[in-house]
Amino acid sequence: MNDSLDNGYKLGGKSFTVVAINTAATAGEWIKSKLGTFSNLDYKYSPHDLVTEVDKGAETLIRNLISTHFPQHSFLGEEGVEPGPDASAQALADLSDSEYLWIVDPIDGTTNYVHGFPFFVVSIALAYKGEVIVGVIYDPSRDELFVAEKGKGAYVKGKRMSVSAENKLIDSLVGSGFPADRNYALPINLTGIQALAPKVRNIRVAGSAALHLAYVAAGRLSGFWEIGLNSWDMAAGSLLIQEAGGKVTDTEGKPYSLGVRNVMATNGNIHQELQEELGLCGGTGF
Template sequence: MDLNEPDNIIGGKSFTAVAVNSASKAGEWIKSKLGSVTQLSTKYSMHDLVTEVDKGSERMIRNLIATHFPEHSFLGEEGVEPGPEASVKALQDMSDAEYLWIVDPVDGTTNYVHGFPFFSVSIALAHRGEVIVGVVYDPMRDELFVAERGKGAYVHGRKMQVAKEASLCQSLIATGFPADHLVALPANLKEIQAIAPKVRNLRVAGSAALHLAYVAAGRLSGFWEHNLSSWDIAAGSLLIQEAGGTISDLSGEAYHLGVRNVTATNGLIHNDLLADLHAAHSAH
């Protein structure tokens, strides 16, 4: 789809402008509530938290989008039951949507609850299953990462480009600890053990959307994580692609909205990272 076509403007408001406006407003509100969380509950596990701020942020974004595009479909994390099966089903239920907004109202809720300033708002718009707009907003640094399909990716209005490191030993790589402690976490720990000695260093900062934005911005050379949902990855996937990077599942299959185990890199180290992640499970 060519975003120069008028499809990207309906009723005078561009999709990207609405995404940016919604992310900025929600981000400012989230920041204003920092340190005042009163209702904290767990979802899928003791590591999967939700607060009234997540729910309020999602309501705000949903309402802002509906004002401009009432006929569009909406998939937000807080509108879906906890757990991987529910995430998969929610996405399947939306598979016929022409325009689908995919939103994580606070990506990095655990950080948010603890006052650790690494969390974000992630908003993507998919047209017939293909992400055409991606916005990740970090309210603590007032950093807005924006991509439109075919038009590049930007932060602070400057064009982003992935890092130039061509080998793992020069690379700063991020991962995330999964909420599933039975299968995904042990797999992730094995991978960390295999990858850590081969890279310059590892980071686990706790917001998949921001990690993806950082790969797009060249601050990380790569990132991988298990058991993510479409709202964690969708916006970041377009940032990566438009900044010249590569995003796939852990077996190397091209990214689509259903991908849950993700690898994103500058492209140059992609095959090496995948090979080492894979080798972590065949080592005895």
């Protein structure tokens, strides 16, 4: 961990960033230890949107660890919200007046986790008056910790991250997803994938939006977009990318906020070209 992050945002002498790091690492190791042992597999929004008792246990663990340090802070976790986009939007709206709000996805990539496909992460963000100030994504399979603090850069394994340098889509490796909402978000996203596939170097769909965002920040992807995501999918990753020199907006190019659902994140250089191509094919979701 880079020392420049150790003296950041604090409350009562406790560093928000250090608590987020320790919590993500503890939850990630616990999740990894349970790999292949879960017994209850349920559907959430659709048969493509899964949840296990490990998701729920990890969220309880994270909530308890954070509340031990910051009992007055608000908490928004995926497993505490009813399935579906309307419930997600309402849950965020209900907490919109919170001074400090922790936004957590205990396992982003549950379907991967269920199948033993090692692309799943813990995502923890802290927003202050609606603006993300700390973002941590932990990949237990590779023991990679991605950390950003507002104004202090973004780091992976203690090394400063920087977005990639590609200037054109045709030279870019980009990420996207297959949304769980099969009726609305998926067809729009597939439209974008079909239109963009011939215009980029290639497209990757690894099944974890948070990990894709971390990879944009680390320069491993030039960009990422997806329709119908939630705040807990994006909050930590959005800060990672911004602090690594990249750009995050909605798919129309409007500034990122916690309420964004259709997201576009890039190294900045290809942002306009990606947005234009999504607009031309009807892939923005707007």
